[in-house]
Amino acid sequence: MEGPHLVLVFSGKRKSGKDYVTELIRERLGPDTCAVLRLSGPLKEQYAQEKGLDFQRLLDASGYKEKYRADMIAWGEERRNADPGFFCRIIIQGVTQPVWIVSDARRKSDIDWFLSCYGAVTQTVRVVASEETRKARGWIYTPDIDDADSECGLDQGTSFNWVITNNGDQESLDEQLHRLMDFIHSKLDSSV
Ligand SMILES: Nc1ncnc2c1ncn2[C@@H]1O[C@H](COP(=O)(O)OP(=O)(O)OP(=O)(O)O)[C@@H](O)[C@H]1O
Ligand SMILES: C[C@@](O)(CCOP(=O)(O)O)CC(=O)O
Numbered sequence: 001m002e003g004p005h006l007v008l009v010f011s012g013k014r015k016s017g018k019d020y021v022t023e024l025i026r027e028r029l030g031p032d033t034c035a036v037l038r039l040s041g042p043l044k045e046q047y048a049q050e051k052g053l054d055f056q057r058l059l060d061a062s063g064y065k066e067k068y069r070a071d072m073i074a075w076g077e078e079r080r081n082a083d084p085g086f087f088c089r090i091i092i093q094g095v096t097q098p099v100w101i102v103s104d105a106r107r108k109s110d111i112d113w114f115l116s117c118y119g120a121v122t123q124t125v126r127v128v129a130s131e132e133t134r135k136a137r138g139w140i141y142t143p144d145i146d147d148a149d150s151e152c153g154l155d156q157g158t159s160f161n162w163v164i165t166n167n168g169d170q171e172s173l174d175e176q177l178h179r180l181m182d183f184i185h186s187k188l189d190s191s192v
Helices: 018-029 040-051 055-059 063-082 086-091 108-121 131-136 170-190
Strands: 006-012 034-037 099-105 122-128 162-165
Touching: 006 018, 006 108, 006 170, 018 034, 018 099, 018 170, 040 055, 040 063, 040 086, 055 063, 063 086, 086 108, 099 108, 108 122, 162 170
Parallel strands: 006 099, 006 122, 034 099, 122 162
Antiparallel strands: none
16 A cells, blocks of 8 residues: 555644654554654754754753744744645655654644545544643743644644543553554554
């Protein structure tokens, strides 16, 4: 079969644990089977280049990227408005693994792009954590970011195939991931 056997499009608010959860799934499936693709990857890379910033530091969970978040959002929005598939097309280039995980959909246009190109094999996954948990992970409510499209674009009008609650209870997370892993394996088995 050409193309991905399964595309899992993840979304979730800041510090809900999108990177953490998607990395766990990738570890369980292994790097030959699963690729984690980040829409924010090419966005941060090009933004860093234009502004003379440290791309690697924009990638991690430290305060560095938070300093630039508002400006990066505006920068990325300009590109998405001109071409909603701009970052989507970049991240899928040359990916050969059967399972694709898009770790950071933020806007309906991100999800719509994957549904329009890979709808038959796409599942949407929402990662949810309470405000208390997100605060404990370093989240600080920031006006114009937390009440804007980048964080709220998928709050309404989007249905998710899977919702993963990630409040720090490892046993509960494990159970939820088990169910998702069973589903992933069933799709892999049926495609061989
Ligand atoms: N279940 C968990 N157990 C332990 N630590 C966790 C868990 N989930 C998330 N974290 C930690 O919380 C922090 C935020 O998680 P992560 O970076 O995955 O969130 P995110 O949704 O990708 O956030 P952002 O949108 O800000 O990039 C990280 O330091 C991560 O290691
Ligand atoms: C600029 C932006 O891509 C930053 C995402 O950073 P992160 O996924 O929180 O590491 C958010 C956006 O595209 O609105």
